[in-house]
Amino acid sequence: xxxxxxxxxxxxxxxxxxxxxxxxxxxxxxxxxxxxxxxxxxxxxxxxxxxxxxxxxxxxxxxxxxxxxxxxxxxxxxxxxxxxxxxxxxxxxxxxxxxxxxxxxxxxxxxxxxxxxxxxxxxxxxxxxxxxxxxxxxxxxxxxxxxxxxxxxxxxxxxxxxxxxxxxxxxxxxxxxxxxxxxxxxxxxxxxxxxxxxxxxxxxxxxxxxxxxxxxxxxxxxxxxxxxxxxxxxxxxxxxxxxxxxx
Amino acid sequence: xxxxxxxxxxxxxxxxxxxxxxxxxxxxxxxxxxxxxxxxxxxxxxxxxxxxxxxxxxxxxxxxxxxxxxxxxxxxxxxxxxxxxxxxxxxxxxxxxxxxxxxxxxxxxxxxxxxxxxxxxxxxxxxxxxxxxxxxxxxxxxxxxxxxxxxxxxxxxxxxxxxxxxxxxx
Numbered sequence: 117x118x119x120x121x122x123x124x125x126x127x128x129x130x131x132x133x134x135x136x137x138x139x140x141x142x143x144x145x146x147x148x149x150x151x152x153x154x155x156x157x158x159x160x161x162x163x164x165x166x167x168x169x170x171x172x173x174x175x176x177x178x179x180x181x182x183x184x185x186x187x188x189x190x191x192x193x194x195x196x197x198x199x200x201x202x203x204x205x206x207x208x209x210x211x212x213x214x215x216x217x218x219x220x221x222x223x224x225x226x227x228x229x230x231x232x233x234x235x236x237x238x239x240x241x242x243x244x245x246x247x248x249x250x251x252x253x254x255x256x257x258x259x260x261x262x263x264x265x266x267x268x269x270x271x272x273x274x275x276x277x278x279x280x281x282x283x284x285x286x287x288x289x290x291x292x293x294x295x296x297x298x299x300x301x302x303x304x305x306x307x308x309x310x311x312x313x314x315x316x317x318x319x320x321x322x323x324x325x326x327x328x329x330x331x332x333x334x335x336x337x338x339x340x341x342x343x344x345x346x347x348x349x350x351x352x353x354x355x356x357x358x359x360x361x362x363x
Numbered sequence: 364x365x366x367x368x369x370x371x372x373x374x375x376x377x378x379x380x381x382x383x384x385x386x387x388x389x390x391x392x393x394x395x396x397x398x399x400x401x402x403x404x405x406x407x408x409x410x411x412x413x414x415x416x417x418x419x420x421x422x423x424x425x426x427x428x429x430x431x432x433x434x435x436x437x438x439x440x441x442x443x444x445x446x447x448x449x450x451x452x453x454x455x456x457x458x459x460x461x462x463x464x465x466x467x468x469x470x471x472x473x474x475x476x477x478x479x480x481x482x483x484x485x486x487x488x489x490x491x492x493x494x495x496x497x498x499x500x501x502x503x504x505x506x507x508x509x510x511x512x513x514x515x516x517x518x519x520x521x522x523x524x525x526x527x528x529x530x531x532x533x
Binding site for chain 1: 410413414415418419420464465466467484
């Protein structure tokens, strides 16, 4: 018959090309076009826009503190998901699971320490990022809204630290959350309700451990991801990173 | 509307010169009200859902042992209950070992005339009767109700504060 007829042989021959095209969404071009397209078409290289003002790229202006915070968040997500495979949020098991991660599971201690130190580092870098934004006046119009989003992200970082603190279920964890929840109880009028809802009871026990776990591994990270998306989106909508004037 | 000629008015207006805005406004209000009620209801439901109805916590009422286990002049910490039983010549009382500042477990101080309890967290000190001597603690340590049940055991009811600081005479 004619060339337009369906041919199984032809389809199989075209298959690798089709797959490649569907992933990279382009056909072959000149080497220069290929190189440019590789950059344009890659989401991971586009946390920054394709075109950035040269002053925004000066390392000494931002020190990349925001991006470092974001990559620490990614690192914490990756290591945290792996830790979840060996952790049970139950009072009888949590501490043993944590000790197993340290002494029994292959590379468990590495992952736990990566998670721990990244968490400390994230608090530090989010704080430093905030200082940079403050000292460069980048919170001023039209970026006020993004500053507020950033403050929410700082609070989320601290809440993530606080909720993660309970999970090893050792003495430090228990008393830290006892003290922390009692600080919350000093809130005027609603303090006792806040404490009760936070702990799911009157004392730091199984309900508190489960609540902190759910907040730590699901709710707070989800909210953080949404706010991060808004945060990054607003940078572009507000005219890119703030930068020194052309001199 | 800049054209004053009637020729350009919309057919809807041409019929009787009125669109029934009241009905539209009513439906809009109804919709907004329904939405608001739904949202408020969902928030209330979520809040109520998160407040547990049954607590699987240790009872606040617990036996501490027979009275002869507490000789005169003794101070006995009940492990895991954060309560100390004090037996004196004129009676027995139970005092809380939870710091009124931020809930840390107090350390009983023995052989000290003034200080009876000391907090390891932020350094609050209490007298042997539980009054605040120093540090950030805002309130005195509560005394709890103590009674003897029909088997001769002392029972502490930590859900009831002994406001008058009365001692159980046994």
